Amino acid sequence: MPDDARLLIEGVFGExxxxxxxxxxxxxxxxxxxxxxxxxALAQINALRPQAGYVDLHGQWEDESRTPTRLGEASVTVVLARQDGAELRPWNESGEAAWGRSQVSVRESRIAGPAHCSGAEEREIARVKPLLPGRGEGSILIPLKPTADGLWEGRAQDLKEKEVIVTYDPKIGLQIRDG
Known part of the structure; x- marks a missing residue:
């Protein structure tokens, strides 16, 4: 460090x-x-304490709690499914981990939950959920239907429980707009 660096540092951070x-x-x-x-403070609260071993830390991480690992806006895992008639298929159908490769991370403020759907759609989603990574816990499955212009479109809800339109364009990627 140059000898006169102290002068520069004091000039910015000094009293x-x-x-x-x-x-x-x-x-x-x-x-x-x-x-x-x-x-x-949030980092301190959410930090694991390895020295404590495998003991209950007074409900520090409850089963249903979400513990952020990054600062910034919360995100959710969205699983994209192609709707083929009444059946849902993974967006990326290659290999045995196809559902895992059909996941994307999205800001929670844009997609916070699934859209309301019919009884038949609900039953198909319930059939597919156990096939998803983690049995679908904490993820949002979005069925996408083909549109006339070669895109795929589905629905979800934002944090305000308003419907949003989720569009997948093979050239551009995932887009979300107000419904």
Whole structure:
């Protein structure tokens, strides 16, 4: 490190430099610091404690709880299925892990749950769920039907329980728009 680096560092992070920050910027600094501390607290809460061994940590991770492993917006696993008549097939049908290769991760604010469907569709989804990775726990299965223009379209719900249209274009990929 150069000898005069201390001067540069003090010029940015020293007490005198901090005192000269305009009041309007201090509000943003406080908010950023609060956000950083919140993230640190969340990481502490969700951290595994290997030294504790295999013991119950007073319900730290309940069966139904979601424990984020990344900071930022929550995501969900969406499983894409081709609707072939009344039957659902994996989007990627190659090999024995076809359902696993038919999964994509999507922001939860865009897709938070399945769309309402008919009794026959519900029964087909119930038939397929045990075939999915993790038996479909925590994932959202979206049946896609072919459209006249070569795309595939299905439905889901966003966080506000509003219907969204899920379109898969082989050239562009997955698209989500308000229903």
């Amino acid at each position: 005198e430099a901090q005192a000269s920050v305009p009041e309007a910027l201090k509000v943003w600094e406080i908010q950023a610091d609060g956000k950083d501390r919140g993230h640190a």
